[in-house]
Amino acid sequence: MHWVQIVVLGLLLGGVYAMMASGLTLLFGVMRVVNLAHAAFILVASYITYALFESLAIDPMISLLITMPLMFGLGVGLYLLLFPRLEDSPRYVEMTVLLTFGLALVVEGSLTFIFTGTFRSVRPDYASSAVNIGDIFMPTSQLYASLISFALLILLWVVLRFTKTGTAIRATMQNRAAAQIVGVNVRRVSALAFGIGMALAGAAGSLLSFMFPFFPARHWQWVALLLALIVLGGMGSIKGAVVGALLLAVASAIVTDQVGPTWSPITFYLTLFLILLVRPQGLFGAKVRL
């Protein structure tokens, strides 16, 4: 029973990781951009959720309905403002790395300016309660967060699989030039993908706000973890990001239990090293062309 407990705790966290990572890997797949500011934007949503909770007592799970569209709009806007200028650059990849790194710094600075650098957390009633199913113990906050994450992942899958826009996004991920040839406006698709990735970041921010305390510089730790997840799954593979996230979260939970929480963060990178030794392209990745 003990092992089931550990795996369940890992999967609960993994669900949220999976959603964060799928947004990032979606962006990479469509735009070939590694968005180093992804976690910084997750934090923006956490702070918005925090502000809404403190001032209007809006439940963080309700504020998802605000942060997701807000971040979607921000994503589309940022994309149209910043990225088309770089499109023709022969140094596109390098430029976008610098650009998103810069964005992360700007976001962190702005958050520190507005909210100061102290730890914040959102504490609704369920933040400190737990659910027991048989002998299995689940923190209510993590249960809610992972249920919402899985629901959003399924929604993402349905959109990508069954809508025309989703098909255009998948086509662009597989072959950008071919997508252009059949008449996909790849700039529009990229803007939408950026928006969807950011909306997922928004959802993640709202959910994380009541799971972990946060401060403006926290995002570096998150983005490092997210990068590990999407590299493990195979860059640009959403299925890979989800499987990678669940796998690593469970591995991390096992290490926490067996060796101690100090060693938990290193699990991610150690597992990453080991898997990449065997599969350099990640679990589900095609050979990456940058």
Added chain:
Amino acid sequence: MSLLEIENVVAGYGAGPDILTGVSVSIELGTSYCIVGPNGAGKSTLLRTIAGFLKPRAGEVVFDGVKMNGSRPDQMLAAGVCFVPQDASLFPAMTVRENLAMGGYLIDDRTLLRERMDMVYETFPALAERKGQNAGTLSGGEQQMVTLGRALMIEPKVVMIDEPSLGLAPMIADQIFEKIRGFGDLGITVVLVEQNAVKGLESTDWGIVLDLGAKEFEGPADGILADPRIRELYLGKALAPRGELS
């Protein structure tokens, strides 16, 4: 008025030099064209510029009487100009059927899409047998058929095909050329770029010789094939005597 009018087009990549130094070409409805010339003459660049993948630095692209220079690829396609690039550019993780469906991306009418797809399967019976197979697992010739079939989905007025025989065994290449000759019967004007100039000219009505980014010569394809002087002057090795390259 010609269907597609290229006037003094200058184009190049990034901050690089002009690859096209002032090309003028008229494409007439119902005639098929083969653009030949040595490596680096700007053949592919010309197609890419017309298709909207490359913005002309100067000159005009006029299609059906409308000035189109600077249009995006999707706008050119919507107008009726379809481009089939060199490397069979498919969606490798989608099935043959899904790839063809993507060819009709700009069409919203589902019944029309289904009719077109049946038409493509009729033209390329080999594809009908592979409907459910992922495009990435097909052979080179089959992939080329999918790209050509995908181009038919939109029923373009002009289809520009870049090096369809590249990397294919001669027998397979012959099959592909035969299909391309059939496009004319479907009312599609073909503009072909082909390194194998003999095969290309044999499959088309009119030859256009490009060199150093400009048009050197044009005339009936069979005339070019028959004229040893033109061969030597303009084509050099690109147009070797029959049999040597085919």
